[in-house]
Amino acid sequence: MDYQLSEIVFFHRKKSGLTRNQLADLAGVGKTVVYDIEKGKETIRFSTLLKVLKALNVKITFTSPLMRVFNEKS
Amino acid sequence: MDYQLSEIVFFHRKKSGLTRNQLADLAGVGKTVVYDIEKGKETIRFSTLLKVLKALNVKITFTSPLMRVFNEKS
DNA sequence: ATTTATTTACCGCTATAGCAGCAAAAAATC
DNA sequence: GATTTTTTGCTGCTATAGCGGTAAATAAAT
Numbered sequence: 374m375d376y377q378l379s380e381i382v383f384f385h386r387k388k389s390g391l392t393r394n395q396l397a398d399l400a401g402v403g404k405t406v407v408y409d410i411e412k413g414k415e416t417i418r419f420s421t422l423l424k425v426l427k428a429l430n431v432k433i434t435f436t437s438p439l440m441r442v443f444n445e446k447s
Numbered sequence: 448m449d450y451q452l453s454e455i456v457f458f459h460r461k462k463s464g465l466t467r468n469q470l471a472d473l474a475g476v477g478k479t480v481v482y483d484i485e486k487g488k489e490t491i492r493f494s495t496l497l498k499v500l501k502a503l504n505v506k507i508t509f510t511s512p513l514m515r516v517f518n519e520k521s
Numbered sequence: 522a523t524t525t526a527t528t529t530a531c532c533g534c535t536a537t538a539g540c541a542g543c544a545a546a547a548a549a550t551c
Numbered sequence: 552g553a554t555t556t557t558t559t560g561c562t563g564c565t566a567t568a569g570c571g572g573t574a575a576a577t578a579a580a581t
Binding site: 415432437 | 452491497500505508511513514516
């Protein structure tokens with residue numbers, strides 16, 4: 374699923390100089406989660422993924438042909 | 448969690464002229480999932496969310512100060 | 522106004538995500 | 552090369568995501 378999620382997490386964790394346990398603690402999740410994500414597992418909870426990405430300062434954005442229309446409203 | 452995920456899904460589903468059941472069938476997930484997402488639930492599986500977003504032609508991208516460095520490698 | 526379609530909201534069930542603990546393998550540090 | 556740290560990979564346990572079914576409330580179509 375080419376979202377390279379595992380690579381992104383690994384890359385950011387390494388650049389942050391964190392071990393998996395440290396990242397897990399920082400994100401407030403179990404250590405198994407970080408292990409699983411970097412292993413390529415995608416059947417994790419979205420909320421759990423958000424915690425990890427937040428700890429790594431990675432933002433999620435949604436894009437689509439319609440998103441411009443979406444952003445112009447509100 | 449300001450990712451407005453629920454609004455994004457709702458917006459795209461409506462623009463696609465799909466009912467929740469139709470979207471659920473199209474995405475290959477249970478109808479409860481679409482209901483939950485639009486209700487704002489974030490404790491859903493990432494893989495399940497991907498299915499729904501794929502059916503709506505919505506892409507996920509990850510951004511961070513480090514992502515430029517990440518993209519320049521490979 | 523009546524019918525039809527959609528949404529909201531529950532239910533019980535099954536599969537599994539997430540957890541901590543452990544130990545062996547691999548990598549990094551000394 | 553010996554020691555320490557990190558990673559990989561299991562384990563059993565608990566909480567819950569996802570499922571289809573049902574039914575009432577709401578909205579849309581006739």
